[in-house]
Amino acid sequence: MDPLEIARWQFGITTVYHFWMVPLTLGLGPVVAIFQTMWVRTGEERWLRMTKFWGKLYLINFILGVATGLVQEFQFGMAWSEYSRFVGDVFGAPLAMEGLLAFFFESIFLGLWIFGWGRLPKRVHLATLWIAVAGSVVSAYFIIVANSWMQHPVGVELVDGRPVMTDIWAVLTNNTAIAAYTHTIFGAFGVGAAFLIGISWYQLWQRRRDGVDEVDATGRVIVGEAPSIPGRDRTDHSVWIRSLRIGTVVAILGFGGVAITGDVQAKLMFDQQPMKMAAAEAACHTGTAFSVFAIGDLGAQSCDDVVNVIEVPGLLSFLAHGDFDTQIKGVNDLIPEYQEAYGTTTADGTEINYVPIMAVTYWGFRLMIGFGALAAFAAVVALWMTRKGTVPRSKWIMRLALLGILAPFAANSAGWIFTEMGRQPFVVAPNPNPSGVDGVFMFTAAAVSPTATVGELLFSLISLATVYGALMVVEVILLVRFVRGGVGSAMPELAPHDDDHGGGHDPDDPDAPKSGDVLAFAY
Amino acid sequence: MDILPTIWFIAIAALWIGYLLLEGFDLGVGMHLFLTARGDRQRRVMINTIGPVWDGNEVWLITAGAATFAAFPFWYASLFSTLYIPLTLVLLGLIFRAVSIEWRGKGRTPRWARRWDIAMAAGSFVSAFGVGAMLTLTTTGLPIDADGNRVGGPFAWLTGYAVLGGFAVVGFCLIHAAIFLALKADGPVRAAARTFAVRWSPIALLPIVAWVLIMQLRSGTVVTWTLVAVAVLAVLFAWLNARAGFEGRAFAGTAVFLIAGAASIFAAAYPVVLPSTIDPAFDLTVANAASGSYTLTVMTWVAAFGLPVIIASQVWTYWVFRHRVSEKHIPLAHVFTAAVRPQGE
Numbered sequence: 001m002d003p004l005e006i007a008r009w010q011f012g013i014t015t016v017y018h019f020w021m022v023p024l025t026l027g028l029g030p031v032v033a034i035f036q037t038m039w040v041r042t043g044e045e046r047w048l049r050m051t052k053f054w055g056k057l058y059l060i061n062f063i064l065g066v067a068t069g070l071v072q073e074f075q076f077g078m079a080w081s082e083y084s085r086f087v088g089d090v091f092g093a094p095l096a097m098e099g100l101l102a103f104f105f106e107s108i109f110l111g112l113w114i115f116g117w118g119r120l121p122k123r124v125h126l127a128t129l130w131i132a133v134a135g136s137v138v139s140a141y142f143i144i145v146a147n148s149w150m151q152h153p154v155g156v157e158l159v160d161g162r163p164v165m166t167d168i169w170a171v172l173t174n175n176t177a178i179a180a181y182t183h184t185i186f187g188a189f190g191v192g193a194a195f196l197i198g199i200s201w202y203q204l205w206q207r208r209r210d211g212v213d214e215v216d217a218t219g220r221v222i223v224g225e226a227p228s229i230p231g232r233d234r235t236d237h238s239v240w241i242r243s244l245r246i247g248t249v250v251a252i253l254g255f256g257g258v259a260i261t262g263d264v265q266a267k268l269m270f271d272q273q274p275m276k277m278a279a280a281e282a283a284c285h286t287g288t289a290f291s292v293f294a295i296g297d298l299g300a301q302s303c304d305d306v307v308n309v310i311e312v313p314g315l316l317s318f319l320a321h322g323d324f325d326t327q328i329k330g331v332n333d334l335i336p337e338y339q340e341a342y343g344t345t346t347a348d349g350t351e352i353n354y355v356p357i358m359a360v361t362y363w364g365f366r367l368m369i370g371f372g373a374l375a376a377f378a379a380v381v382a383l384w385m386t387r388k389g390t391v392p393r394s395k396w397i398m399r400l401a402l403l404g405i406l407a408p409f410a411a412n413s414a415g416w417i418f419t420e421m422g423r424q425p426f427v428v429a430p431n432p433n434p435s436g437v438d439g440v441f442m443f444t445a446a447a448v449s450p451t452a453t454v455g456e457l458l459f460s461l462i463s464l465a466t467v468y469g470a471l472m473v474v475e476v477i478l479l480v481r482f483v484r485g486g487v488g489s490a491m492p493e494l495a496p497h498d499d500d501h502g503g504g505h506d507p508d509d510p511d512a513p514k515s516g517d518v519l520a521f522a523y
Numbered sequence: 524m525d526i527l528p529t530i531w532f533i534a535i536a537a538l539w540i541g542y543l544l545l546e547g548f549d550l551g552v553g554m555h556l557f558l559t560a561r562g563d564r565q566r567r568v569m570i571n572t573i574g575p576v577w578d579g580n581e582v583w584l585i586t587a588g589a590a591t592f593a594a595f596p597f598w599y600a601s602l603f604s605t606l607y608i609p610l611t612l613v614l615l616g617l618i619f620r621a622v623s624i625e626w627r628g629k630g631r632t633p634r635w636a637r638r639w640d641i642a643m644a645a646g647s648f649v650s651a652f653g654v655g656a657m658l659t660l661t662t663t664g665l666p667i668d669a670d671g672n673r674v675g676g677p678f679a680w681l682t683g684y685a686v687l688g689g690f691a692v693v694g695f696c697l698i699h700a701a702i703f704l705a706l707k708a709d710g711p712v713r714a715a716a717r718t719f720a721v722r723w724s725p726i727a728l729l730p731i732v733a734w735v736l737i738m739q740l741r742s743g744t745v746v747t748w749t750l751v752a753v754a755v756l757a758v759l760f761a762w763l764n765a766r767a768g769f770e771g772r773a774f775a776g777t778a779v780f781l782i783a784g785a786a787s788i789f790a791a792a793y794p795v796v797l798p799s800t801i802d803p804a805f806d807l808t809v810a811n812a813a814s815g816s817y818t819l820t821v822m823t824w825v826a827a828f829g830l831p832v833i834i835a836s837q838v839w840t841y842w843v844f845r846h847r848v849s850e851k852h853i854p855l856a857h858v859f860t861a862a863v864r865p866q867g868e
Contacts, residue, residue, distance in 0.1 A: 063625035066578065067618040073588050077603025078610055081672070084603075088596020089814040093822060096593040099586035100829035108579035108836045115575035115844060164815045203862070210864040231862050449604040451673040460611040467615060471622060478629050486862030492854070517851045522571045523628050 006457040007079045007448045012420075013461070014071050016413050017468050021065030023412050026140055026185060027192020028058045029133040031250065033126075040126050046238045049487045049494075054196070054243070056490035059114065060478050064471060066107070071464065079457065083427055083447035090156050090165040091146055094172075098142035106135030118520035140188075141181050148177035150428050151419070152272045153440040163440045176272065179265040186261055187372075187415070189254030190408040194375055196247030197382050199483050201401035203240040204391045206486075213237060213390050221389030231488035237390075239487060244386055251379030258372055263319070270320040270328065273429050275338060275354055276422035278331045279361040281316060285330040290315035291362075331355055342430060346445065356424045364418030371411035378404045525794075527820065528813035531594035532796065534826055536789035538590055539658060542583035543692065544781055545837075549577040551700020553620055553647025554693070556640050559701070559715040563633060566640055567853050570624060572707040575844045577624065579837055581617070584654070593822055597812035598796045601671035602661055608677050609685075613653035619646035628856065651696045652689035656680075659688020659734055662788055664798035669805050671797075684737075691734045694727035699777045702761065706770040709849035713770075720765045720773070728758065735784050738791040750787035754780050 032055045039047035073095060076084050084091075109132040116125045149155075155170030156163035165171065207213045212232050214222045221241075226232040270277045281291055292310040314324035329337075338354040345351050382401065385392065391401075423429050430441035482489040552573050560566045573580075591599040603610060623643035627636045663684040666674045673679055701723075704716035735754065739747055761776025792798075796812055799805035813819065 059625060060629070063622055066581075067621040070581075070585060070617060071614050073585060073592075074603060074610055074614060077588075077592065077599045078607050079604070081600035081604035084592065084596055084600040085671070088592060088599065089818050092589065092591075092593030092596055092599070092814070093818055093825075096586065096589040096822060097825050099582060099589045100825055100833070103585060104579065104582045104829070104833045105836065107582045108833070108840055111575040111578050112840055112843065119843065159815075165818045165821070168817075168821045206863055226864070229862055229864055230860060236862075449600075449607075449672075450670075451604055452607060453677055456607045456611075456677045459608065463611065463615060467618060471618070474622075474626065478626060482629075484861035484863070485859040488862055489859045492857045492859075518854045519571070519848075519852045522567065522853050523574050523624055 001454050001458075003452050003454050003457055004445055004448050006454060006461055007452060008444070010079065010457060010461040010464070011075060012417075013465055014068065014075065014468070015420075016416065017472075018065065018068040018072055019412060019416060020409055020472075021061055021068065022140070023184075023188035023191040023409070024061050024195060025058070025065050025136055026188035027190070027250075027254075028054060028061070028195060029136055029192075030189075031192055031196065031246070032058055033129045033133045036126050036129055040122050046235050046242065049235065049239045049491065050243055052490040053239070053482075053487045056482055057195075057199075057479060060475065060482065062110070064475055067471075068468065075460075078460075079449055079452055080427075080447050081449040081451070083442065086162060086442055086447070087149075087428060090153075090163055090171060091149060093165065093168065094142040094146040094149075098139050102135045102139035102142060104135075106132050106139060109135065115519075115521055137185065140184060141177075144181040144184055145172055145174065145177045148174050148180050151180070151423060152176035152268075152431055153428055156440060158439055176265075176268055179261055179268055183258060183261040183265050183415075186254045186257030187408065187412050189250055190258060190372065190375055191412060193247045193251035193254055193379065194405050194408045196243050197251065197379060198402045198405040200240040200244035200247060201382070201391050201398055202483065203486055204237070204244065204386075205393070205395075205398040207232065207237060207240070208390060208393050215388070215390065219388045223389075231486045231491075231494045236487060241386065241389060244391075245383065248379045248383035248386075251376065252383070255372060255376035255379070262369075266319055267321070272431055273423065274329055275331070275334050276356065276361065276419070276429075277320070278329060278334055279356045279358050279422055280365040280418065281328075282358045282362045283316065283328065283330045284332050286327050286333050287330065288315075288317040288325060288327060289313045290319065331358075342441065346443065352425060352443070354425065356422050361418055361422045364414045364421065367414035368411050368418060371407045371414065375404060375407040375411065378407070525810050525813070527816050527823065528594070528809040529794070530823060531590070531813065531819055532789075532793060532809045535587060535590050535594065536786065538583055538587035539789075540782055540785045542580070542587055542654075543695070543785060544778055545580035545583060546577070547651075547692075547696045547781065548700040548703035549573045549580050550620075550647040550651040551696035551698070552704065553643045554651070554697060555700055555704065555716065555719075556644045558697070559704070559719050560712065561715075563636060564850050564853060565712050567628075568708050568710070568712045568848050568850055569704060570627070570643075571848045571853065572704060574624070576837075576840055578621075579840065581621070584617075590822070590826075594814055594819060595796060595807075595809075595812040596814060597671055598661075598807050601667050601673075601807060602657065602665070602797055605665050605667065605673040606657055606660070606680055609653045609656055609680070613650045613657075616646040616648070616650035616653065619643065620650065631858070647696075648693060651693045655688040655690070655692025656685040657688075659684050659691065661797050662734075662738055662792045663688075664800040666801050667797065667799045667805055667807075668801060671805075671807060674801055687730050688734060691731035694729070695731045695777075695781065698724045698727050699781070702765055702770065702773045702777050705765065706774045707847055709847040712849070713847070717765060717768070717770065721762065724758075724762055724765075731784065735787055738788045742791045743787075744791070747787045747791045750783045750790065754783035754787065757783060 032051060035047050035054065036051040038044070039051055109128045112120070112128040113125065113132055116128055120128065149171060152174060153163060154174050155165055155167040157166050158164075204213070210226060210229060210232070212224045212226045212229070214224060216222055221237075223234050223237045225234050266277070283291070289311040292312060316328050317324050317326045320326065320328050335354055343352065378401075391398065425443055425445065426441055427444040427447045428440065428442040431438070488494040552569050555569060556566045560569055588599070619642040623639040623646065627639035627643070630636060660680055666679050668674050698720055701716045701720035705713050705720060708716065735751060739751060757776050757779035761773045761780060764770075764776060765773035794809045795806045796809060797807040
């Protein structure tokens with residue numbers, strides 16, 4: 001086995017996994033902060049319940065994001081020591097800035113928020129959440145800056161064959177970073193929104209199934225309440241319908257933003273990494289047409305076997321340049337250009353293959369757009385279907401709404417897999433574009449730690465993948481349990497008190513908690 | 524003398540000391556779950572003494588790692604790639620520790636909570652041991668060649684120093700956390716923790732004292748020996764006050780002990796950041812492992828702005844949560860059911 005291959009799988013698995021937690025954190029955080037702001041401003045019970053319920057799910061997910069984030073930072077040095085030595089002068093800075101200017105505040109103030117209920121003044125407590133959420137949003141920016149430098153190295157000069165940073169502002173305002181960051185943040189809003197829609201839909205459906213809410217002849221909701229079911233009062237309806245409709249609005253804004261920023265990013269990418277975009281199209285020959293569907297052996301990294309079944313003439317040129325007739329270079333024409341600029345063989349004599357795995361780039365690109373469009377469409381449908389104040393009784397539509405939570409996650413993963421795999425064989429992509437620094441590039445094969453053995457890499461790949469898999473099962477079990485519990489799962493004061501399950505404490509026990517002393521929150 | 528790299532060597536030493544000072548008691552509390560706590564409620568008291576602060580404390584590690592990457596990429600690359608196996612274990616330990624705290628109370632059975640407590644204790648022990656081994660080895664040396672690459676297999680780092688360093692940090696965490704618990708908890712947890720600190724500190728602190736002395740005998744100076752003297756006085760002060768029941772003073776004592784002791788180690792190691800056990804000519808130093816002066820200048824500005832705000836925020840957090848935690852503060856387990864009409868109704 002080749003250590004390089006294992007190291008790449010290891011990095012890919014841990015990173016894609018980490019980026020399941022991150023967009024939910026980024027998307028849900030601002031929404032929870034807005035809910036709490038509304039509660040502080042209006043004093044209305046429903047906003048408090050929304051803050052508590054969505055805040056609980058936010059925390060269950062947040063912790064796994066924190067736990068898996070540390071792996072990201074360590075494994076650059078562990079498995080990619082040559083990469084770390086090569087890029088350290090410029091790449092380490094945004095990572096350190098992320099810690100010093102963002103992640104510290106996120107962690108410190110989230111701890112204050114979790115334990116601050118009832119202890120901090122209301123407005124101070126609200127401020128702690130906003131600071132924590134701002135920390136996560138700023139944190140994402142620095143990480144994207146670091147990644148974008150690998151896509152489009154700027155702000156450096158070559159000294160003894162190694163990039164040395166000369167302009168931090170160029171690194172921080174890299175056009176690739178700004179496009180990728182906004183794209184990522186809007187994509188995260190889509191994830192958070194689909195989460196709100198799916199779970200609220202399920203709760204509203206439960207209320208209808210249990211006969212709590214009815215509809216009149218025109219289909220308008222008649223809100224009811226059921227004292228026998230925990231938490232099912234009138235306010236509860238308002239919690240879910242508001243969460244759902246706010247979710248649809250966030251989704252429409254988010255996916256609108258994703259489309260616009262994605263367009264900007266694609267135009268940059270045609271310029272900065274033409275091979276990635278040609279491979280995204282499986283465009284072997286220079287032309288103007290966008291391929292909708294292709295068959296053949298894309299995985300062969302050879303153009304001979306690809307047959308485009310459906311093509312839209314002119315669309316590719318429109319995506320790349322905003323017109324319909326600019327010729328976009330195909331893979332076959334780009335290969336000689338890359339060979340001329342960056343060589344035909346590596347130092348040890350192996351031939352360099354400049355074409356990314358087209359099955360991954362072609363389908364990654366389409367799955368990203370497809371799942372994103374599907375989620376956007378679902379949000380519009382959800383907004384229309386809930387216009388009369390509740391959801392239909394159909395079990396299947398409810399299941400679709402829950403399943404819809406997965407679509408933006410899939411779009412996010414597909415997008416990242418596309419852009420990272422599309423950069424291969426480079427780990428730091430060279431830039432034919434004049435705004436990039438010429439000659440700064442690194443092949444992935446040269447980046448891996450020369451000392452890393454197959455055994456070490458397999459050990460970390462297998463142990464991390466196993467643990468990650470098990471933790472994902474636990475996370476989903478917990479999320480499902482809290483979702484099924486509704487608001488009562490996050491607010492003990494709403495939940496029924498069943499003395500048989502109260503923890504076995506005798507009310508006369510002098511050590512039993514007394515209400516005045518008990519913490520509002522404790523692990 | 525290289526001024527900027529020296530400033531960053533001091534900064535990274537400070538980040539590691541901050542990590543050991545703060546996360547030291549978090550990891551120690553994790554281990555105490557099965558050393559001094561009796562039963563679920565006492566374990567919950569312990570976990571809630573660190574509940575609001577542990578995540579912020581862990582960021583000192585993240586920032587120490589990232590700052591090493593930014594300021595000394597060659598140190599970061601050589602150290603982390605050489606210690607591939609132990610760092611993987613540290614990561615696994617910290618993953619389990621983190622999710623245990625958040626998830627332990629969200630199950631339905633006592634067995635669920637107990638399993639996560641075991642994961643937290645084991646994760647805390649493994650990560651404390653691994654961090655200790657790493658920090659000791661970066662001061663005593665690793666088998667690296669002229670390119671900074673490891674000579675030997677995946678376990679070439681596994682020496683007596685690695686084991687000593689592991690126990691040094693584990694032992695320190697146990698004592699530091701016992702005094703922290705005596706300061707922050709009330710009731711039986713407080714009493715048991717104080718007894719533990721008084722009884723076991725002479726043994727548990729031996730490995731860290733040995734590490735300090737090894738570094739002094741290798742390359743001690745007047746300055747570093749002075750720091751050692753401060754550390755010795757501080758630890759005696761801590762022990763006497765713990766025995767007399769002055770927990771605040773005792774905690775200040777172990778804090779000063781750690782700061783002075785670790786500072787004496789880093790100061791003795793300077794200017795070498797990672798010695799080579801193959802040939803001193805291959806040593807990584809603040810001069811040959813550092814980033815360029817532009818990067819270091821930028822990072823200095825960032826740290827000069829960020830660190831004071833970070834420290835102020837953390838001090839405020841500790842002030843907000845300054846009250847002792849005892850069993851009467853711990854709410855009953857929150858049992859909830861699905862919000863649906865029961866079957867057959």
